[in-house]
Amino acid sequence: MSRVVFEGATRVFPGQERPAVDHVDLEVADGEFLVLVGPSGCGKSTTLRMLAGLEDVDDGRILIGDRDVTRMPPKERDIAMVFQNYALYPHMTVGENMGFALRIAKVPKADITTRVAEAAELLGLTEYLDRKPKALSGGQRQRVAMGRAIVRSPRVFCMDEPLSNLDAKLRVQTRTQVAALQRRLGTTTVYVTHDQVEAMTMGDRVAVLKDGVLQQVAAPRELYDHPVNLFVAGFMGSPAMNLFELPVIDGGVEFGTRILPVPREALTGAGGSTVVVGVRPENLAVSHEGLPIVVDVVEELGSDAYLYGRADGVTPPVVARTDWRNPPVKGTTTHLEVIDPDAVHHFDPVTGHRLGR
Amino acid sequence: MSLRTRAAGASPLMYVTLTFVVLLSAAPLYFMLVMASRANSDILGIPPPLLPGDQLVSNVDRVFANADVQFAEALLNTLIVASVATLAVVVTSALAGFAFAKLKFRGRNVLLVVVVATMMVPVQLGLIPLYMLMTKLGLAGGLASVTLPFLVSGFGVFFMRQYAAQAIPDELIEAARVDGASTLRIFWSIVFPALRPAAAVLGLLTFMERWNDFLWPYIALDFDHPTVQVALSRLSGGYYTDQALVMAGTLMGTLPLVLVFILFGRQIVGGIMEGGLKS
Structure with a gap:
């Protein structure tokens, strides 16, 4: 078990000008579960592969424990990786797959058998040890891939979207299992996903990447409640946060028929005459006053319902959580009001940075 | 699975056509057997015989008994030459194919072009320089002279590269x-x-090619080291050709190939990569 440190880690792919990973500074504590999240092409997988030694580091350093591993081949880094498509050795049985790394490390045969059996027990794979991967279901293959990593007791787990090939239901189940397993083993884990629900639910901390640049690293709650910029605000949360660019008037912004107060420090931070106001769907409620909108769609999810509507002068559709027992009717006009003005976010429309606390 | 379903749904016309094609390709083999099992005088009669006769054993005996032909030795020689070359070609092609397909190194593309270019040089063009080379090395006349030049094959490397590129995912x-694992261990x-x-297919093709090779062994080998094809040519040499004898020899020269086909053919199992990756 070890901490992992990225110091200005940069990767520029040959023939490209813009780095795929751009001076990432990141510290993962010993035993921590860190999730790297971002849209496709943001450099999250590349960052992980740099840690695993599968991708060169063009600038900066990577440390595992106190060792500088920047130039080390994967086998000297003592890491294990779980791949998106599992990458199981097709001609080996489940047991051989899990024991392969130990066999290479010349661990005595009896030890291999014991360790594989333990890992199999932990993952409920005992009865499949003699099967080939092709005789397993997707979920079982995923568990074998996990098992292959666990058996080695590495210093760091690298997981590259390990759940993205499972169906929705299994993904939710496995999500909690993986998180629980990691907590039990206490192995430092860097986990890549594009799914922000996975990021929120699994990680001790979450690192958001965009265009190879680290945007924010924080605990999920902090990331949700205090996104540092427009990108993080829009990326985390489903449905996404509503973002309105509104003109500033008299210490607040005009939100339909209501004036939303804007804290003074936010206003002084904003250079221009407008400010971007971010309101999460659950912080909006149907009311008699506030922003008038025309209801386009009501999504009923069972425990929740979301209404999607259009407001005059606001380009993106507005989303609000609403009472699922009594949702507004499609096509009607209703008003939305902010429930908790303290939970409203403000951003600079030019730089995208958060204004105020 | 889908193949089986489709086969079950094939039309009668398809079966008729396929049966015809099978008969057409099997006919020369069949008539080889017919001619090998009859006396030379029968073969040349009109109409020609359509059914096998009873002289197969005596014809085969005569082939092996002919001291000028050295048929038994030729069979053994060919087996050695073809086996060594096949083993070498499969191993070197697999190694090089893997390297070209999956490893990154300087000059990879240029080297691959060079390898492919070797396939474009006709064998006949190389005969004389090759003979001179073998003489200089002191190998002309012996089995080494027909083995050494064929231990590595440009086609083999290219073939394995193409297969490795699509059959082995980078993640694996x-x-x-x-x-x-080290690179060699990974291999x-x-x-x-x-x-x-792919190795089975390449092995099969290489073995067949070496087994059937005639021109270079005919030039390079001395009288005491014939291969099967060279020995067969001796059967039909001279003023008078005993066709039954030639066919009996040809039959004996073909049987080992059929055997190899059966052995190697079982190795050609598709779907070995199934299940390793979720695509």
């Missing part, structure tokens, strides 16, 4: 690398098993 190699433990179907 990366997974092995993370598991601590033997992960890549080679995955290349087995």
